[in-house]
Amino acid sequence: MNILKIPVKIYAGKVSSMDVELPEGSTYIDLLDTLKINPETVIVFKNGTPVAVDSNVTSGNVDIMRVVSGG
Numbered sequence: 001m002n003i004l005k006i007p008v009k010i011y012a013g014k015v016s017s018m019d020v021e022l023p024e025g026s027t028y029i030d031l032l033d034t035l036k037i038n039p040e041t042v043i044v045f046k047n048g049t050p051v052a053v054d055s056n057v058t059s060g061n062v063d064i065m066r067v068v069s070g071g
Contacts, residue, residue: 004059006031012066028053031062042066 002024008031010016020034028044028051039053045063 001025004057006057006059006062008035008062008064010035010037010064010066012064022057026057028055028057028062031057032064035064037064 003021004024004026006020006022008018008020010018020031022031022034029039032039032042032044032053043065044051044053045065046058047060048063
């Protein structure tokens with residue numbers, strides 16, 4: 001099984017950058033689980049375009065932006 005090395009930036013008040021290794025065929029939900037991030041609290045971008053969290057991770061830059069809501 002091949003391993004993907006994904007560069008990830010997390011925007012949540014501050015910016016964190018890291019490389020995450022995942023098995024090929026993993027989804028963005030798997031990535032969020034690895035990072036211990038609730039998928040309901042973020043939007044995931046791949047090369048600047050929003051992606052569905054249940055789609056497969058492919059190589060490229062991933063940005064995770066925390067969604068802020070209030071009322």
